[in-house]
Amino acid sequence: MASLIFATLLSLLLLSNVNAYPKDGFTIDLIHRDSPKSPFYNSAETSSQRMRNAIRRSARSTLQFSNDDASPNSPQSFITSNRGEYLMNISIGTPPVPILAIADTGSDLIWTQCNPCEDCYQQTSPLFDPKESSTYRKVSCSSSQCRALEDASCSTDENTCSYTITYGDNSYTKGDVAVDTVTMGSSGRRPVSLRNMIIGCGHENTGTFDPAGSGIIGLGGGSTSLVSQLRKSINGKFSYCLVPFTSETGLTSKINFGTNGIVSGDGVVSTSMVKKDPATYYFLNLEAISVGSKKIQFTSTIFGTGEGNIVIDSGTTLTLLPSNFYYELESVVASTIKAERVQDPDGILSLCYRDSSSFKVPDITVHFKGGDVKLGNLNTFVAVSEDVSCFAFAANEQLTIFGNLAQMNFLVGYDTVSGTVSFKKTDCSQM
Numbered sequence: 001m002a003s004l005i006f007a008t009l010l011s012l013l014l015l016s017n018v019n020a021y022p023k024d025g026f027t028i029d030l031i032h033r034d035s036p037k038s039p040f041y042n043s044a045e046t047s048s049q050r051m052r053n054a055i056r057r058s059a060r061s062t063l064q065f066s067n068d069d070a071s072p073n074s075p076q077s078f079i080t081s082n083r084g085e086y087l088m089n090i091s092i093g094t095p096p097v098p099i100l101a102i103a104d105t106g107s108d109l110i111w112t113q114c115n116p117c118e119d120c121y122q123q124t125s126p127l128f129d130p131k132e133s134s135t136y137r138k139v140s141c142s143s144s145q146c147r148a149l150e151d152a153s154c155s156t157d158e159n160t161c162s163y164t165i166t167y168g169d170n171s172y173t174k175g176d177v178a179v180d181t182v183t184m185g186s187s188g189r190r191p192v193s194l195r196n197m198i199i200g201c202g203h204e205n206t207g208t209f210d211p212a213g214s215g216i217i218g219l220g221g222g223s224t225s226l227v228s229q230l231r232k233s234i235n236g237k238f239s240y241c242l243v244p245f246t247s248e249t250g251l252t253s254k255i256n257f258g259t260n261g262i263v264s265g266d267g268v269v270s271t272s273m274v275k276k277d278p279a280t281y282y283f284l285n286l287e288a289i290s291v292g293s294k295k296i297q298f299t300s301t302i303f304g305t306g307e308g309n310i311v312i313d314s315g316t317t318l319t320l321l322p323s324n325f326y327y328e329l330e331s332v333v334a335s336t337i338k339a340e341r342v343q344d345p346d347g348i349l350s351l352c353y354r355d356s357s358s359f360k361v362p363d364i365t366v367h368f369k370g371g372d373v374k375l376g377n378l379n380t381f382v383a384v385s386e387d388v389s390c391f392a393f394a395a396n397e398q399l400t401i402f403g404n405l406a407q408m409n410f411l412v413g414y415d416t417v418s419g420t421v422s423f424k425k426t427d428c429s430q431m
Contacts, residue, residue: 055384273420284309289329
């Protein structure tokens with residue numbers, strides 16, 4: 001597996017006694033799993049086939065969500081074990097061991113498979129061996145790192161902390177809670193070394209995990225996520241710009257931290273985050289969606305009453321809405337399109353048309369509290385075959401999510417200190 005990090009340079013960097021946080025922040029490649037830099041990439045597939053693959057994964061992904069028992073590292077996870085749409089290259093330990101893992105705003109803990117692996121899925125790349133890392137250390141039951149994990153458990157005989165995460169498809173990871181050095185390759189700069197990061201060293205990892213992947217990098221709002229652990233050094237700021245993954249340019253999306261992650265300038269639209277349980281997820285307030293001049297007011301109790309009725313998530317492809325609202329939206333969209341309506345070849349998406357000169361996509365605007373985000377054509381309709389395009393929204397009675405298709409070619413910034421999410425229309429291929 002190709003790595004973006006050169007071991008020699010990393011080893012020299014890790015000898016430093018302080019963490020290497022560039023003053024102006026840092027930027028890392030965010031690799032879509034169907035893009036040329038991904039081990040999952042299939043060059044024989046067309047762009048529409050890749051789109052259909054992503055939609056199928058989105059359709060299979062189910063949230064087992066309950067306001068009563070959900071917590072940041074509980075079974076109530078947005079992701080199924082093999083659902084993540086974006087990957088990141090990092091390294092763990094000293095000397096550094098390259099890890100290619102799912103990057104996900106819908107989970108928290110950074111974990112990877114570790115030796116000895118008692119019951120693990122077959123992994124293509126070498127497993128991380130904590131005994132080979134001079135900076136690896138298990139954490140005690142009484143430590144702040146252990147207390148940060150709500151579902152942590154303790155070995156009383158060894159006084160060490162362990163974790164268990166079960167995903168929506170019943171896959172799970174179990175192992176030791178530890179601290180070690182995490183190193184990330186920064187675009188155009190030397191790698192960034194982060195000491196004493198909380199990680200999960202998984203010794204039992206079973207389910208539908210893909211052999212090409214090495215674990216998960218949590219980017220959620222919970223206390224053990226990469227973002228939260230970097231909070232002070234990055235001032236709570238990160239952003240990403242998602243290149244349309246069906247593009248044939250081979251360009252890679254970017255994720256930015258610290259001052260690099262600030263979204264500013266003309267055309268920025270911001271909305272407030274809503275803090276609620278589970279803290280992992282970034283909740284927003286969706287007020288309405290407009291199709292042309294027709295505004296459809298949004299109401300939903302999927303995430304309980306009150307504020308925070310939709311989650312913004314980089315790992316979900318489609319935008320998912322409650323059925324009653326979705327079908328009202330679909331009806332209005334359909335009333336503006338005069339092209340031939342056809343069936344989705346996979347039967348997943350409800351509103352599809354034959355591509356022709358008469359197929360015109362209407363203007364669609366998402367009204368968040370405090371800011372309106374006008375979507376482009378590529379955010380709302382996607383090609384699922386050579387001559388069929390479908391509406392990239394779907395009905396769902398379990399969750400409401402603003403998915404990654406709706407976010408492509410926007411610079412999306414998260415400020416966890418001020419509690420805002422900002423959008424700026426951007427050609428992400430130029431980032």
